[in-house]
Amino acid sequence: MVTGTIGFAAARDENARAAGLIKLKEYDHTLQETITGIAKTEGREKITNIGDLREFIFVNLDEMDTSLTTSIQVAEQYHKRAEAMQADHDALLKVLVPWIKAAKEQFIGSTKALFEQEHEISVLRGKVLRSSILNISFLQSLLEMQMAADFLNSLYGQVKTTRDRTLLDVLRKNFLSIQDRLLRSYELLPSVPERESLHQALERFLAHGRDADGLFVLQDDALFHLQTQDDLLFNNKMLAEDMVREAQGMVEEARVTITEQIATTLAEVEWNQILLAIMACGGAIGVLLVAFLYGDRRLARRMRLLAASTSSIAQGSLDTAIDASGHDEITDIAQALVVFRDNARAHETLRAEQRDREL
The missing domain is CATH 1.20.1440 (de novo design (two linked rop proteins))
Incomplete structure (x- = not known):
């Protein structure tokens, strides 16, 4: 029982823990046979402590069973949400990348047109400068959005691998910072037809981090249940060790x-x-x-x-x-x-x- 409990605690994957729980419950058959044998030879009063310890252990195991069921459900929800997030990231880039390409072409085309239309150097310099400021500012906002979206996609990927709630809070703060950058860059864009489709794609992408059932909340729930299972496992390990000591004492007494x-x-x-x-x-x-x-x-x-x-x-x-x-x-x-x-x-x-x- 002690060895099985330690193996259960070492499993960090929800499915591995579910399999470990089944194995732990199988140990109970042998344990019950031992208790029955002791009761027949030593009397019912001799097994009171062992029986109580066993009951405590299986109360904890039932709680772990419930926690594991919830953990698996949370993991499934997270998996679906992560797939949707990746699809929304791709959708955002499908709107953003063509717009960036068009902005680059517009900048190059307008600059060429100025050179073709104006031959006076001093006048040309002023026109190119004014045009460049407008076009570069627009292009910079688009590129800033693309970079921030890629950063946010990478940050979403780190959420799943996080096993520390403190680190998860740090990632949440980083998300808020990147979200602000994305929204500021979006506000600088001109009012063109593409702006609305970009806004919709951006909102869907950001929702995976800020919704009540978003990636951060789901991972926080998963870590909470993982910690609950660790605490219950520690208690079960102590109870199992106490039960082993009780059994060893009874065996030694019977031997004497x-x-x-x-x-x-x-x-x-x-x-x-x-x-x-x-x-x-x-x-x-x-x-x-x-x-x-x-x-x-x-x-x-x-x-x-x-x-x-x-x-x-x-x-x-x-x-x-x-x-x-x-x-x-x-x-x-x-x-x-x-x-x-x-x-x-x-x-x-x-x-x-x-x-x-x-x-």
């Missing part, structure tokens, strides 16, 4: 409890083993004595074999074979010895498992 239970069980098994050995050996010796005193040789031989098996098992040889065939009392003793040998094997297996866990 199990170790103590195993030690107690082993002590009881060892004492029972001693009692069984005493009983088995005593019974075997007693029966052997009776056999020697009252039995025949075949019975005595079986009793000697049984006594040898008992002695071998008591010395730790748990693979000793025991003849438990027959239907008399010696067979019953042999079967009891088989049970004792098997119990001793189980005891040794339990001790080996405990040593492995301690390693």
